[in-house]
Amino acid sequence: MPEVIISIGGRQFEVACQEGEESYLHAAAKMLDDEAQILSDQVGRMPEARMLLMAGLLLADKTASVEDQVAEVRAELAEREAELAGLRNVVVEPTRVEVPVIPASVQDGMAEIAARAEALAAEVEEKAAG
Template sequence: MPEVEITIGGRQFEVACAEGEEHYLLAAAKMLDTEASVLTEQIGRLPEARMLLMAGLMLADRTAGLEDRLRDADGEMAKVRGELEALKSAPAPEPQRVEVPVVPQRVTETLEELAARAESIADAMEEKTAG
């Protein structure tokens, strides 16, 4: 079982941990040291037991707040999942009827005839101006 030396509030401690868990122990010690440093800056030097207790309580308070937020977020996610499932299981909406206006054949034929006349007039004018 490896032993790791950690520093909390300017004090050195040797702590044993399971093989491969050193990284987690160092990360936890860093968090505790951060809280202990805040205490020593605000209050000054404290007895070791009191410093560790106060730093631990500060971390526990922060953790409790995060757990509350996580629980709230989990409740919101459950609500969203429920709404999503309700939408998935709901019947498909009725298709909407869309009417597209159709141009009557008679109008199309009339427009073609007008276009042909306009081209004929344009050709006649070109012949007169060229001749």
């Protein structure tokens, strides 16, 4: 079992951990040391046991806050998943679109315009070729 030396609040501690968990121990020790440093800056020097207790309580408070936030996010996610599941069962009826009938006089006018355009195009082609 590896022995790791960590520093918390300016004090050295030798701690044993499982093989391969050294990096996790160093990360946890850094978090505890950061809290101890905050305490030291605010309160000054204090007994080792009190410093470790207070730093641990500060971390526990932060952890509890994060756990509350995670619970809120999970609850909201569950709501959204339920809404999504409900939407999957909804049958959407197609929208009916009615197109008004084009009056015959408009159709006749359009046909006449198309015929004139074709005649002009033919005349232009004839002049271009000749």
